[in-house]
Each structure stands twice: as C-alpha cells, then as structure tokens.
Amino acid sequence: MGRPPCCDKIGVKKGPWTPEEDIILVSYIQQHGPGNWRAVPSNTGLLRCSKSCRLRWTNYLRPGIKRGNFTEHEEKMIVHLQALLGNRWAAIASYLPQRTDNDIKNYWNTHLRKKLKKLQGNDENSTQEGESSSSSQSNFSKGQWERRLQTDIHMARKALCEALSLDKSDSSANPIPAQQPVTGSSSYASSAENISRLLQNWMKNSPKSSELSRSNSETTQSSLNNPSIGSGSSPSEGTISAATPEGFDSFFSEGNAFTPENSAIFQVESKPNFPNMNSENGYLFQAESKPSLEDSQVPFTLLEKWLFDDAINAPAQEDQFIMAMGLGESADFF
DNA sequence: AATACTTTCAACCGCTCATTC
DNA sequence: CGAATGAGCGGTTGAAAGTAT
Numbered sequence: 171m172g173r174p175p176c177c178d179k180i181g182v183k184k185g186p187w188t189p190e191e192d193i194i195l196v197s198y199i200q201q202h203g204p205g206n207w208r209a210v211p212s213n214t215g216l217l218r219c220s221k222s223c224r225l226r227w228t229n230y231l232r233p234g235i236k237r238g239n240f241t242e243h244e245e246k247m248i249v250h251l252q253a254l255l256g257n258r259w260a261a262i263a264s265y266l267p268q269r270t271d272n273d274i275k276n277y278w279n280t281h282l283r284k285k286l287k288k289l290q291g292n293d294e295n296s297t298q299e300g301e302s303s304s305s306s307q308s309n310f311s312k313g314q315w316e317r318r319l320q321t322d323i324h325m326a327r328k329a330l331c332e333a334l335s336l337d338k339s340d341s342s343a344n345p346i347p348a349q350q351p352v353t354g355s356s357s358y359a360s361s362a363e364n365i366s367r368l369l370q371n372w373m374k375n376s377p378k379s380s381e382l383s384r385s386n387s388e389t390t391q392s393s394l395n396n397p398s399i400g401s402g403s404s405p406s407e408g409t410i411s412a413a414t415p416e417g418f419d420s421f422f423s424e425g426n427a428f429t430p431e432n433s434a435i436f437q438v439e440s441k442p443n444f445p446n447m448n449s450e451n452g453y454l455f456q457a458e459s460k461p462s463l464e465d466s467q468v469p470f471t472l473l474e475k476w477l478f479d480d481a482i483n484a485p486a487q488e489d490q491f492i493m494a495m496g497l498g499e500s501a502d503f504f
Numbered sequence: 505a506a507t508a509c510t511t512t513c514a515a516c517c518g519c520t521c522a523t524t525c
Numbered sequence: 526c527g528a529a530t531g532a533g534c535g536g537t538t539g540a541a542a543g544t545a546t
Contacts, residue, residue: 186514186540208531224532225515260534275535276513 183217187226191216195223196231204232229272236268240277248274249282 187195198214204227207220216223229235240248244266251262259271259278266274 184516205532219516220531221517221533222515228533229514257535271534272514279536280512 181217182219182222184222187218187230191218192226192231195226199227199231204228225272229270232270234268235270235273237273240269240281244269245282248278249286252278252282 194214194216195210198210202213204224207224210216210220210223211218218226247266248262251265255261257275259275263269263271263274
C-alpha cells in the first residue's frame with residue numbers, strides 16, 4: 171500500500187518565494203495550522219514541494235521569528251551552545267526561540283566562525299588548534315567527548331526541568347532569558363512585521379514590476395488566478411480570501427495596509443496558552459517549536475523523573491556549567 | 505562607470521528517523 | 526513486521542548585494 175509520493179518534481183517551482191506565495195501559504199496555515207505539509211501544495215495550489223512550504227514557514231513566515239542583527243547575548247549563547255552541542259543547529263535554535271536553525275547556522279558560518287578564527291589566530295601561539303571550533307571538534311579526545319556527552323545530558327535535564335516548571339509558574343521563573351516561550355502578540359508581531367515589510371516593498375512596485383523582478387512569477391500569477399484557490403471551491407478546505415485576485419488586491423489596498431494591528435491573518439490572542447487548531451475564530455497561531463503547556467503536563471516517565479530530580483539537585487547555573495566545561499574563556503570572545 | 509571579487513542568506517539536497525499502512 | 530512515506534535536520538549552493546580595484 172503505502173502513500174503516494176511527496177511531490178513529483180514535474181511542475182514544482184523552485185527559487186525565491188514571491189509575496190503572493192507567502193500570503194497563500196500564511197492564509198492556509200492560519201486556517202489549518204502548520205503540519206500535514208504534504209497537503210499544503212495541493213490545497214493551496216502552490217506549485218511548491220511540501221518540503222519547500224514547510225521550510226518557508228519555519229524559516230521565514232512563522233510567528234515569533236526575529237530577523238536582523240544578532241544581539242551580543244545571542245552571539246554568546248550561540249558560541250557557547252555550538253561549543254557544547256556542535257553543529258546541532260536545531261538544538262541550538264531551541265534555546266533561541268526567536269531564531270531559526272537556518273538563521274543561526276548562517277550566522278555561525280558567516281560571522282561567528284570567522285570571528286573565532288580571527289581570535290584563535292591571534293591566540294594560536296598558545297594553542298595548537300588554530301582552526302574553527304567546529305573543525306577542531308574532530309580533535310576531541312575521548313575525555314572531551316565524554317565531557318560533551320555529560321553536557322548533553324545536563325542540557326537535557328535542564329530543558330526538561332524548565333519545561334516542567336512552566337506549568338507551575340509563569341515564564342519569569344525561566345533561568346535562561348532567551349528561552350522565554352513564544353507567546354502572544356509581541357512575538358507574533360515581529361513576524362507580522364517581517365511579512366508586512368516584505369509586502370510593503372512589494373507594494374511599492376506594481377505587481378507588474380514585481381513580476382518582472384521575479385523569474386517565475388508567471389506561475390504564481392496563474393496560481394492566483396486558479397479558481398480552485400481561494401473562494402472555497404473545496405468547502406472542506408475553507409477559503410483563502412487573500413489568495414483570490416480580488417481578495418489579494420483589497421487585502422493590500424491602501425486602506426488595508428498589512429500591519430500587525432489590522433491584519434485579519436495575524437490576529438492572535440495574547441493568551442499564555444495557545445489555542446488549538448480550528449477554534450471558532452479559525453486557527454490561531456501557536457508556537458510550533460515549543461512544547462505547549464499541555465504537552466508538558468504528561469505524566470513523568472522514569473527517565474523524565476530521573477532527569478528532573480537530578481536537575482533539581484544539580485547546581486544548574488548556566489555560567490557554572492559553562493565554566494566547568496572550560497568554555498568560560500570564550501566569553502572573552504566579545 | 506565598469507568589472508572583478510567577496511559576502512550574505514534563502515532555498516535546495518540528501519540523509520536519517522519517525523510514522524503510517 | 527516490513528515497506529513506503531512524511532517530517533526534520535545539517536550541509537551545501539547559487540543568486541543577489543556589497544565592496545574593492
């Protein structure tokens with residue numbers, strides 16, 4: 171039996187996403203929620219692979235994403251976590267909820283690695299490494315690997331402890347500032363601003379000029395004109411009003427500037443608990459990458475209990491454990 | 505102003521693990 | 526239980542933007 175293939179490569183569009191495609195995707199997810207990516211291209215008419223849709227959502231459109239310059243604190247976190255976890259960008263990103271793994275990976279490769287290299291270059295007389303920390307990992311001795319393993323366990327304990335403590339208290343009890351749960355309008359707003367900015371740029375140019383600037387926008391335009399999209403040709407799939415030409419125009423007309431405040435797409439209740447999919451008002455965004463409070467209220471398994479108990483007893487101060495890992499010196503990096 | 509070179513980052517590719525049938 | 530497929534991850538690519546000559 172099995173399932174049909176993810177997506178046939180024929181007719182699948184590649185390359186940069188257009189604002190129109192973004193809107194279609196966001197509209198769809200607003201109504202149906204993230205997940206079931208396989209169904210997204212067929213239900214929206216997007217000529218994109220499901221994988222591409224997921225990537226676009228998680229790396230760019232998802233609420234709570236912060237773009238632009240990394241703060242010094244974020245840099246430090248990345249350096250520390252990279253030293254601890256290696257190139258496990260998803261794991262690192264889980265400690266920086268407003269950043270995507272792709273973002274962190276790019277930032278590491280383009281900025282931090284060079285910075286470290288420079289630093290180590292200045293320092294190389296005293297050390298034999300003289301390479302980036304990632305490449306130097308191959309030189310890890312057995313003891314270093316053991317230490318790293320221990321660190322991973324420590325991190326797991328810590329994360330579990332924090333996740334479990336969430337349902338007892340609010341986020342103010344969170345020991346790691348950057349790990350605040352993505353909640354409510356503020357995080358959402360940053361993403362909406364991203365899209366708003368993107369779309370405002372797009373609006374500055376007419377759709378025609380936008381078409382010219384995009385190599386494959388013809389296909390997008392045709393998808394917009396596809397009557398199967400929007401206006402609910404498939405009743406069970408709901409409607410994507412912004413995806414219709416009329417809806418699209420009115421959606422971005424002067425009076426309907428795409429802002430966090432008035433966008434119908436991005437209305438999000440600022441409750442600490444994220445509502446479930448398909449609530450009365452349609453799907454409201456939830457932070458995908460963070461476990462919901464309900465999720466953390468599952469009964470403890472033996473392992474979780476062990477981790478949790480141990481974490482409580484352990485001196486879990488981040489600085490202490492960073493210092494214990496001999497990484498304190500990397501703080502001087504800045 | 506034109507060209508070459510470098511940097512940045514969004515997106516793709518291929519792999520692994522999880523899930524479904 | 527095994528095969529097929531989905532989802533997610535890390536590495537890599539290439540177009541666009543920026544900078545130097």
